[in-house]
Amino acid sequence: MRTGVDAIVSVPASKSLTNRYLILAALASSPSTIHNTLISRDTELMLDALAAFGVGIERVECSDGSTTVHVTPAAELARGPLEVQCGLAGTVMRFVPPLAAVAGATVKFDGDPAARLRPMAPVLDALETLGANIEYAQEPGMLPFTMDASALRSGEQVVIDASGSSQFISALLLVGHALPGGLTLRAANGPVASPDHIMMTVQTLRELGVKITVDEDGRGWKVAPGALAGFTVTVEPDLSNAGPFLAAALASDGSVGIRHWPTTTTQVGGKWVQILSQMGAEVHHGDDAVLTVRGTGKIHGINYADASELAPTLAALCALADSPSKLTGIGHLRGHETDRLAALETELNKVGVQVVATADSLEITPAELRAADIHSYEDHRMATAGALLGLAIEGIRVENIATTAKTMPQFPQLWADMASTAKARG
Template sequence: MNSASASGNPQSDPPHAGTHWWPAPHVSTGVDAIVSVPASKSLTNRYLILAALASSPSTIHNTLISRDTELMLGALASFGTGIKRIEQADGSTTVQVHPAAELATGPLGIECGLAGTVMRFVPPLAAVARATVAFDGDPHARLRPMAPVLDALQALGATIDFAGDPGKLPFTMDASGLESVDQVVIDASSSSQFISALLLAGHALPGGLALRAADGPIASPDHIMMTVQTLLELGVDITVDEDGRGWRIAPGELAGFTVTVEPDLSNAGPFLAAALASNGSVGIRFWPASTTQVGGKWVQILSQMGAEVHHGDDGVLRVRGTGVIRGIDYADASELAPTLAALCALASSPSNLTGIGHLRGHETDRLAALENELAKVGANVVATGDSLAITPGPLQAADLHSYEDHRMATAGALLGLAIEGVRVENIATTAKTMPQFPQLWADMVSTAKAAG
């Protein structure tokens, strides 16, 4: 088996100490399972930020508890936000958020881990507090782009001192000089989170916020639409320019709220794709009738690739394999791309995934990582600046590296379902957004074993 590069940099990093190889379960009969996936990380951390900025307490039902959300909860507590967890009989967690009478001004230290939502969403919260805050995170977090949101905060009067590379962690921000400006222009070509971060805090900034995307592409616009819809649902006065590249938020109070977080539809992807990979059937409970999550695209994607898809009156989305996995040409798959690319490697015809260049700045350079790892199982993969061309080949066993990236780990598990002898590096990295993944996967796999 091939066990080449391992962690953050797909090109050169050696395997790190403590590597654990997880034998990915393989099935010879179709799985037949109904799965409850944990709540959405994207929505959970948006709601948490907004609850900390609200004028009265909020209640968030079905809160995701994972490394990313624990980091967010810890960050909010540092600013004086009160957090109370209530474990429900159904196993879910309700979080009650009590805003601080006044947000702490520091000096504070915030640990971001590898969570993009923490490293991008919390600095604007610190700006609202006019706080002095030192931010740092995991070693690979120091490689992730931060400059656009920090440039925007500097335009609003914050000063930033970088301890290393400009525009990246670690840095210390002093927002004591925050002021109102007519308009902020931001480059969102490498991450939609730069725009979402400012929109989430916009109502609490001096004079509100007028934000405009700089010329060029906007990465993952679906996630910006999620943020806008969330703000509208909670009563924030936000308008979007006709061209979709400008946003205006009036200053004002946000009242406390009560919400229930949807399941994470992106994390549902590997389970739904398992129906095609095993020629079986998988259902996801509590699938919403409508959603702003990018994972809602799985319905269209899997149908195009040959699956039968049905959303029942019981709220279960069921995907059934038909014995056929067709290649696909698909644009803007965003965070779905690792799972989708793995499924494309199992298809009967080539695929082309475009508009995903921003994935090079995620937990790892996902395009380079997918090019490396899919080649190990027999696919011919060509990565360009913003695309993957995948031509399936004869399948073979391999050791697949996760690069400390939860979506690379789950993509490896999907490949192992169809290819006997696959091992995945450090499956525990899935704890970033889905700590239950190994057990949920094993439970799903056990339905095939019973059928066999």
């Protein structure tokens, strides 16, 4: 008989919002203060990249355990030659080249071996349209490359293929106001990956005073040129990273609360409320800002589109369901830290689940479960999905759980603390 966890968890800040705010703070006309800044490998790489351009970074460790970062823009962004290490951070490898373009800089970009397999071409092609010159050391459209943006121009409409990543569009929108003529951007024909993340970028820009309009069909954007004043913000908790903990309530038939859950949010992780309710959970958002999910003894299969970065955790939960599930519109996950669709097909089949990956979907049919070693592929989402399986299937081992440090260094300890509540009640 399963014994439910019973925990309230504080998850670190949103990586997506942290790195967006950092880019915008570097382009502001006066200093900015970012409270509850996420400190993880991805954000450390962003901070290092901004420092390379001459941006002043001051960290303050707060009494509540959070970190505040004061960002002082450079009087003039450094033009190099510079070098930027992207690690495996999509927000660094996609967001920083447009910043370098605004600076008119010459920059060599490289990253981890796995990063050299991640698509870059659409955002780099767009920068070439604006006058940047890019030389590739290996494969065109991939790391490593050197960009010379000394001849950057503006005023032209940019058309970009966003089927592989929403970050291609967000990267350009974030710097659009700093281009001399602003930016007119249009998504090329075809699917747009993870539109929720693009709306996050649009809303963030609007909140900070940038004038941006969106075409009626949601596939075009116009950013007006103009100065961005310094700002003070507090970063929301990372609701995507909260997902494995909330799903644990269903997986163990227990109860998990997440502190400081926002009333409204642009984060894709806000979808967990709808997803977990549909799969059989009781969900309550209290006046104390704690979102609580309780298991009901049942986990229903689900048909769900555009789960984006939630898909690995959702797929693991679907493996524990009482009926088949189908997750669609997630083909862009093949170009993330690893090919997540192929990885999920392989790892879930290991535990006995019947999984079929198509070009952009996963079909998941639950079956008798068994223990297995789950490979993480150096992908934080695969590691947390494995941890969720381990909560429900005795004998599961997750290889390299430390890869969660990419966006959530505290994950192993937070997970162990939550899991220990089940043992205490057992």
